[in-house]
Amino acid sequence: MRVVRLLRLRAALTLLREVPRPASRGVPGSRRTQKGSGTRWEEEKREDRVKWRQLEHKGPYFAPPYEPLPDGVCFFYDGKPMRLSVKAEEVATFYGRMLDHEYTTKEVFRKNFFNDWRKEMTVEEREVIKSLDKCDFTEIHRYFVDKAAARKVLTREEKQKLKEEAENLQQEFGYCILDGHREKIGNFKTEPPGLFRGRGDHPKMGMLKRRVMPEDVVINCSRDSKIPKPPAGHQWKEVRSDNTVMWLAAWTESIQNSIKYVMLNPCSKLKGEKAWQKFETARRLRGFVDEIRSQYQADWKSQEMKTRQRAVALYFIDKLAGCCSLRVEHVQLHPEADGCQHVVEFDFLGKDSIRYYNRVPVEKPVYKNLQLFMKNKDPQDDIFDRLTTTSLNKHLHELMDGLTAKVFRTYNASVTLQEQLRALTRAEDSIAAKILSYNRANRAVAILCNHQRATSSTFEKSMQNLQTKIQVKKEQVAEARAELRKARAEHKAQGDGKSRSVLEKKRRLLEKLQEQLAWLSVQATDKEENKQVALSTSKLNYLDPRISIAWCKRFRVPVEKIYSKTQRERFAWALAMAGEDFEF
DNA sequence: CAACGGACTTAGGATTAAGAAC
DNA sequence: GTTCTTAATCCTAAGTCCGTTG
Numbered sequence: 001m002r003v004v005r006l007l008r009l010r011a012a013l014t015l016l017r018e019v020p021r022p023a024s025r026g027v028p029g030s031r032r033t034q035k036g037s038g039t040r041w042e043e044e045k046r047e048d049r050v051k052w053r054q055l056e057h058k059g060p061y062f063a064p065p066y067e068p069l070p071d072g073v074c075f076f077y078d079g080k081p082m083r084l085s086v087k088a089e090e091v092a093t094f095y096g097r098m099l100d101h102e103y104t105t106k107e108v109f110r111k112n113f114f115n116d117w118r119k120e121m122t123v124e125e126r127e128v129i130k131s132l133d134k135c136d137f138t139e140i141h142r143y144f145v146d147k148a149a150a151r152k153v154l155t156r157e158e159k160q161k162l163k164e165e166a167e168n169l170q171q172e173f174g175y176c177i178l179d180g181h182r183e184k185i186g187n188f189k190t191e192p193p194g195l196f197r198g199r200g201d202h203p204k205m206g207m208l209k210r211r212v213m214p215e216d217v218v219i220n221c222s223r224d225s226k227i228p229k230p231p232a233g234h235q236w237k238e239v240r241s242d243n244t245v246m247w248l249a250a251w252t253e254s255i256q257n258s259i260k261y262v263m264l265n266p267c268s269k270l271k272g273e274k275a276w277q278k279f280e281t282a283r284r285l286r287g288f289v290d291e292i293r294s295q296y297q298a299d300w301k302s303q304e305m306k307t308r309q310r311a312v313a314l315y316f317i318d319k320l321a322g323c324c325s326l327r328v329e330h331v332q333l334h335p336e337a338d339g340c341q342h343v344v345e346f347d348f349l350g351k352d353s354i355r356y357y358n359r360v361p362v363e364k365p366v367y368k369n370l371q372l373f374m375k376n377k378d379p380q381d382d383i384f385d386r387l388t389t390t391s392l393n394k395h396l397h398e399l400m401d402g403l404t405a406k407v408f409r410t411y412n413a414s415v416t417l418q419e420q421l422r423a424l425t426r427a428e429d430s431i432a433a434k435i436l437s438y439n440r441a442n443r444a445v446a447i448l449c450n451h452q453r454a455t456s457s458t459f460e461k462s463m464q465n466l467q468t469k470i471q472v473k474k475e476q477v478a479e480a481r482a483e484l485r486k487a488r489a490e491h492k493a494q495g496d497g498k499s500r501s502v503l504e505k506k507r508r509l510l511e512k513l514q515e516q517l518a519w520l521s522v523q524a525t526d527k528e529e530n531k532q533v534a535l536s537t538s539k540l541n542y543l544d545p546r547i548s549i550a551w552c553k554r555f556r557v558p559v560e561k562i563y564s565k566t567q568r569e570r571f572a573w574a575l576a577m578a579g580e581d582f583e584f
Numbered sequence: 585c586a587a588c589g590g591a592c593t594t595a596g597g598a599t600t601a602a603g604a605a606c
Numbered sequence: 607g608t609t610c611t612t613a614a615t616c617c618t619a620a621g622t623c624c625g626t627t628g
Contacts, residue, residue: 191618199596199619245591253618259590260618274592351621352595388586393623406593406622453596462611534596536614541594564614 051246055221057176059228060249060262061169063192066090073143076136077129088121091208094195096140109206113195116208176248184265196255200353204255216251246270267569276573279544281402282410283584288400300365306386310395312369313384317405329379333370342367354452413445413542418584420444421551434557436522443529445538453534466524473517480510545571546578553580
């Protein structure tokens with residue numbers, strides 16, 4: 001049912017492909033830093049499989065226990081107040097607090113919730129509560145709304161106190177010791193119980209995600225470390241010491257029966273090294289990509305169907321970023337469209353049920369092959385029926401060590417950023433204009449990768465505010481222009497030093513205002529262009545940070561303008577090694 | 585050799601913190 | 607200061623990829 005999300009790169013931008021150049025060195029393992037800042041990224045390399053020699057931590061922090069509702073807050077069934085057992089009440093609050101969410105209007109969500117809720121009820125409750133339609137959670141809902149509001153109006157001191165408590169918690173549970181270094185943990189809290197919120201029309205939405213207990217949790221730490229203590233009166237499911245994995249604790253969640261892990265924060269050394277390695281693999285692809293492309297083009301005409309399918313799939317992975325679980329119903333072929341020949345129209349839901357829609361002109365053999373692959377098939381059939389992700393990746397491994405479908409995405413994203421930065425940045429621009437160029441380059445990648453977001457509910461309003469500001473600024477500019485004209489006439493008449501300085505002042509004022517106006521309208525453009533595009537995913541996962549850092553250095557843009565504090569910590573490895581001459 | 589499970593990465597929405605406007 | 611907006615961070619679902627298993 002899943003469509004591997006590879007069909008991404010927009011046709012227009014795939015043409016921005018790079019001139020071949022020898023891949024640069026500096027592979028993890030044979031590491032060297034261009035700028036030696038500390039030893040953190042320079043320690044000797046372990047065997048790749050082994051992730052640590054020492055690991056010590058406090059175990060996960062468990063979600064706080066359920067606090068029963070106060071007496072004044074009541075649940076009603078069929079109009080009559082009803083006191084629920086603690087277990088049933090807890091699950092009722094999960095639903096009640098979501099009352100203003102769209103989920104609670106969905107039939108599947110309601111059905112799953114009600115089904116699981118009834119399992120938590122006492123026999124007597126189950127006897128009474130038979131229809132969700134007769135349940136009234138409004139008091140419960142109001143209680144949580146009020147509670148959220150109350151949090152907002154706390155005094156400065158109270159807020160400070162809460163902040164300190166959170167900080168203490170972070171200090172106690174949020175760090176581990178890994179090979180002698182204190183490292184930040186990513187998710188040290190267990191996920192609280194609640195109702196499952198799947199994306200798209202997930203069949204399990206609304207099901208009860210049950211509370212994680214110490215008895216569910218497997219602890220992973222070094223044998224000789226201080227073993228974390230389970231909460232009083234409880235025990236761990238298991239304590240093990242597996243240094244070939246990165247996780248500190250794990251449990252099986254109750255919805256999909258999959259495993260959830262406590263792992264390190266991206267700013268940790270181990271995660272940083274993995275990210276570095278990922279980008280080095282992508283950089284290595286540069287040296288192979290021409291050869292790979294000519295080979296798959298040749299394979300479009302292969303005698304063997306499997307090889308042909310693989311070649312077309314690979315072409316999509318490379319050119320568009322997608323894939324082998326594409327179904328017939330996802331694709332439409334147009335002999336001619338938009339003034340182009342051989343146009344392929346893609347329309348399907350990808351990861352997180354985000355729609356991918358694109359029309360791409362393709363080479364004739366690709367088009368002919370698609371016709372062939374789709375012939376006599378039902379809409380639900382796979383286009384690449386002879387292909388699996390495993391066989392495809394196996395082939396990729398033969399082409400280049402470490403090569404998988406994912407690497408193409410990283411490669412194309414990073415290459416595009418570098419190209420776009422080169423094309424858009426002008427050295428003489430202001431910092432603000434350079435940042436706009438950066439955002440545009442980033443946006444080009446986000447569009448390629450189909451990174452979308454829902455238009456925020458406040459978009460129209462904030463756009464309106466910006467437009468108002470622009471209007472005000474325009475009036476100021478007009479006024480300043482009139483004053484400048486007046487001053488010029490004045491100076492012509494007087495010709496003295498005083499009127500000259502007034503004239504200069506007016507000129508500068510107009511210039512400043514015009515600059516501000518330009519910046520505001522640029523912001524408006526930026527905002528509009530960003531309406532449905534999310535930059536953060538590509539920025540965090542696909543763009544080699546060394547490209548951005550080198551760009552900052554080359555064009556004298558403070559790196560804080562590009563990366564927030566957390567992002568700078570995540571990319572500490574790149575900050576330590578990238579000089580202004582870094583080339584991806 | 586398909587399917588399954590484990591480990592790890594990627595993803596957008598929700599929540600919270602910071603910043604700007606009043 | 608207080609309030610409203612915007613930006614940053616948090617959260618956890620949903621992918622990819624690989625190794626195992628029946």
